[in-house]
Amino acid sequence: MAELRVINSGKKVLAAKDAAALTSQLVSGLEKIGLAMKSRTWRREGRAGLGPLQRQVLTLLRSKPDQRAQVSTVANELAVRLPTASEVIATLERKQLVRRRRDVSDGRVVMAQLTAKGNRACGPSSGMPDRLAMATSTLSALEQSVLLTSLVKVIRSLQDQGEISVARMCVSCQHFRPYQHPNADRPHHCEFINAPIGDRALRLDCQEYEPASNVQAKEAWEKFTGLHSV
Ligand code: SF4
Numbered sequence: 001m002a003e004l005r006v007i008n009s010g011k012k013v014l015a016a017k018d019a020a021a022l023t024s025q026l027v028s029g030l031e032k033i034g035l036a037m038k039s040r041t042w043r044r045e046g047r048a049g050l051g052p053l054q055r056q057v058l059t060l061l062r063s064k065p066d067q068r069a070q071v072s073t074v075a076n077e078l079a080v081r082l083p084t085a086s087e088v089i090a091t092l093e094r095k096q097l098v099r100r101r102r103d104v105s106d107g108r109v110v111m112a113q114l115t116a117k118g119n120r121a122c123g124p125s126s127g128m129p130d131r132l133a134m135a136t137s138t139l140s141a142l143e144q145s146v147l148l149t150s151l152v153k154v155i156r157s158l159q160d161q162g163e164i165s166v167a168r169m170c171v172s173c174q175h176f177r178p179y180q181h182p183n184a185d186r187p188h189h190c191e192f193i194n195a196p197i198g199d200r201a202l203r204l205d206c207q208e209y210e211p212a213s214n215v216q217a218k219e220a221w222e223k224f225t226g227l228h229s230v
Pocket of ligand 1: 169189
């Protein structure tokens with residue numbers, strides 16, 4: 001009996017070591033992707049020569065009413081410092097993708113607004129960042145779906161840690177109803193489009209997103225993660 005306990009405890013220690021090693025490999029892999037996205041080649045050859053943060057600013061402005069937002073809102077929603085947001089917006093203005101204006105109702109407030117050129121640069125017809133799209137398209141349909149749901153969970157955890165302030169994801173949207181349908185391919189429901197959706201259709205940055213209450217978001221998250229299996 002004592003021998004069995006020692007064997008079981010040894011197995012648990014090994015499993016914990018394996019899990020820690022795997023976590024370390026995943027972090028290392030994500031860091032490599034982050035570094036690659038900052039590389040000069042990637043930035044030069046990426047969509048419209050835009051860096052990742054520049055693209056995020058354009059996408060954020062595109063999602064706003066009148067495609068405009070205060071510079072401080074951009075900083076807050078992208079979890080970057082105000083000087084960083086101001087610098088990126090100034091760069092985008094030099095590229096004629098964004099224009100800055102003082103708010104007519106409060107001259108102290110600076111607004112950034114997408115130009116027509118900026119709208120085209122981040123619109124659906126502009127294509128995705130080429131290399132990243134190419135890399136993810138090498139995955140099978142199942143691998144892509146698993147990666148998407150894994151990203152949802154990683155982003156959600158980073159939000160909880162205060163590293164990402166806003167993510168317009170289904171899992172925290174008031175229109176999201178996880179596991180409403182018996183259909184294994186499309187078990188969730190989006191009230192906005194009033195249709196079932198599958199894991200493959202989960203959004204990370206949806207224009208129709210409306211934040212759920214804390215209670216609704218918590219319940220949806222528990223149901224989503226509780227019933228979700230790979
Ligand atoms: S509105 Fe968008 S974010 Fe909300 S549930 Fe529907 S698809 Fe998801």
